[in-house]
Amino acid sequence: MSKIKTQVFVMAEQAGGRIRPVSLQIVGKARHLADQLDSKVGAILLGQNVTERAQELIAAGANSVYLGDSDSLHPYQAELYTEIIVNLLLEHRPEIFLLGSTFMGRELAPLIAAKLKTGLTAHCIDLLIDNEGILEQKIPAYGGMITIICPEKRPQMATVAEGVFLNPELDSTNIGDIIPIDLPEKFPLRVQTLEIVVEKPEGVSLETASVIVAGGAGAEDQDGWQQIAKLAEVLNAGFGSTRPAVDEGWTELETMIGQSGKMVSPELYIGVGLSGELQHMVGIVGAKVMIAINNDAKAPVFEQVDYGIVEDCRTFVPALVETLKKSND
Amino acid sequence: MLNIIVCVKAVPDPNDADKLKIDPVTKSLPRSDISLVINPLDSHALEAALEIKRNDDAHITILCMGPPPAGNIVKECLALGADKGILLSDPAFAGADAFATAYTLAKAIEKNGAVDLIFCGMASSDGATEWVGPEIATFLNMPVVTMVNEIVENAGDEWIVKADYEHGYRKVKIKLPAVLTVTRNLNQPKALSFSGILKARKKEIITWDLKDLGVPVENVGLKGSPTIVTEMTRLESRREVEILEGSLQEKVDRLIKILKNSGVVNV
Incomplete structure (x- = not known):
């Protein structure tokens, strides 16, 4: 043997x-x-x-x-x-x-x-x-x-x-x-890649961002989603998402963090309006500080972060962005 | 005429996901009566077939493996415009992994007869595996493109499609008969109509069991699955959480302090 x-x-x-x-x-x-x-x-x-x-x-x-x-x-x-x-x-x-x-x-x-x-x-x-x-x-x-x-x-x-x-x-x-390797001389060609096009610039890469804001279903609609996007912008953070947010069509699949999406290692992670499903949370590897904002005090995300804020993100995030902007001025 | 098969899976309603959690004591899933819905990506697969049928002569067969209640999902697909439904239901099929599922579906597709196109959702929402479509293609010796997000040309038996790829897309030519797994960007599924529901009453749903498929029992279900689940553990919480107290503005101010202390945010 x-x-x-x-x-x-x-x-x-x-x-x-x-x-x-x-x-x-x-x-x-x-x-x-x-x-x-x-x-x-x-x-x-x-x-x-x-x-x-x-x-x-x-x-x-x-x-x-x-x-x-x-x-x-x-x-x-x-x-x-x-x-x-x-x-x-x-x-x-x-x-x-x-x-x-x-x-x-x-x-x-x-x-x-x-x-x-x-x-x-x-x-x-x-x-x-x-x-x-x-x-x-x-x-x-x-x-x-x-x-x-x-x-x-x-x-x-x-x-x-x-x-x-x-x-x-x-x-x-x-x-x-x-x-x-000896390449096969004959092989089926029923399916043929004609070209691979790389069209999207990598932008603020989630993989290397030191701050990540991730949004979930709690955004409720496109307006709520844009509020979270503003928070990411103000913090100069990478903007990630959960499966439900992608399913709603608010964002692209490539922003999804988690088991079947991206694995990220930011210094600071802020989860907004997401419940903390494991498929998402396993995507955040070794973040130093983790914060969650969710209106449901029983959401599992509050067992997986350092700081929890029990508020509806649709009211809390605009207030946070407003205050951040003032202190930046 | 194009003979199209759409593979659909009945999955636990994602809205009931919190009922389907590992029991910390028994370390297994609790028995529950969670309602079944069509796997969301499979409704895009059905819509892809319906779009073809709107413009061409096509016959759409729904193929679903699951317990008897999954028949309701097949009915729903008929009401949306599919022509025929096949439900694969047998206690022997239970516990199938992606390999055994794809094998069983492939056997049913062979039994059903001529086929030009097989559409599947690119993944299932409950297992998150993406293997069933390409494995069906392998068992039927057909070509496959996974994660199709656009059909560029569909005249004749050589199609051109676009599929998801890192930071862009892949353009692929594929010869029919073929399997395509689809993403949610391919189309927008339409809602049920009353006339569709009425028409569906006259449509046929066939149920096939193990005997109908004529395959050995050791090739299906748990027995036919190369992979097994050996352990389920509930994840313990990893962090001591501090819930911020006070008014909304007090929480905002406290959070900004925390952000400042993190040293990675300029605020």
Whole structure:
């Protein structure tokens, strides 16, 4: 049994010739998991002109990088990528395969899992190895935390959002293998990415903001939402949201904080008109000071912050903004 | 004619979410009679099919796996304009993860016959997994685009769609038959009409159980699920909260002091 070399595999995604931060973070996590399993980390890197980035994955903790560098791999093509990755996983039989919760990762992961007839857990917020060497996958649900395992099928697959795990320290003295992948000559082309367009400037990035104001359903309508937006503006804060606010159409999906949205680490967090659902709260990682404004004194958010204000945000926020503006003048 | 299948899930009413909390003692979900509603994203999937039907010759079949009360969701979809409903209901289907759900739905789609397009919501509101659509596509050997937010061209059997992507979008060409999972930005679902409800009375809802699908019992439900939930824990509160007291203006002033003390806000 000990002769079988178990491995932890990671999909390393790149965009614009750079490895995405989430990919480096999961390589770092894979390193920890592999050390506990006495096994190795393999990273899969696909794209065009990406060869020089392979070393970065080794510096982050990968023992091997399986590299596909070809113009046919740019832009991302679901069927070709799926075929390459499935073949690699069948060849190397890793115990664990992790992907970032990016748009690509969220499409590829189920395509691969279904082909390999294995389980897949969405947007984990922690990954642990239990006493029997099984991967415990933690997700928030129903006001608590749920542990999911995939006891029999392999690999054990999970997606993880950016910011869940820390950026690994890059050690350029690490040594690893860079192994070119044989690309399939023929592959189905029933679905073809014509182009990927990046149109929105990143603006006040939620991921790096030191102050974040997040709004929820308590805004009640577009007017209430604009009041919270003003508060964010006055505080020069990143403006985040909860799922209900996105569902109402007040804001874009990309502003959503939480398990299936963004993970953020501000110094100061102010939750406005939100109840404190765990799916949102797990997205705020290590904030120093947390404040909540909500009209329901029983809202779970008041168990998760340092300062609570029991007021209707539709009256409190305008008063706060007004006073802040006066003191700024 | 385009044969369209729309997969819908009956989910606990999000307005009742606070009833569905892990019991700190039993560490399981309490039994409750929370009402079921259509998964909000699936109503956008249905609307996508209805939009096609308004302009083209199309037949829309609703496919839903769930306990018998989920039949009401299927009925609602018929009243909104779908032509036929299929409810997959069997105690053996219970406890299915995304993999077993997609497998069961795929088997039903095969049994139902010719299909050109399958629409799904891009995620379910209760489980927040996004796997069912692409896994159905894999089981049926069809191409898929996930998170479609715009249909750019839909003439013939090669469609062009736009899908969500980091800070922008992805433009994709896809050959039918295909699976598309949709976001809420794709369209605006319409409300039920009285005439729709009347028409729906004449429409057919078929219920299929395990025997009808003719699949082995170990492939469905909990038994057919590669993943299992092993533990539920209630999260303990992490912080000592101070509730600010006083009048509204007193609270405002006190909060501004707290903001100043944080050292990261210039006020």
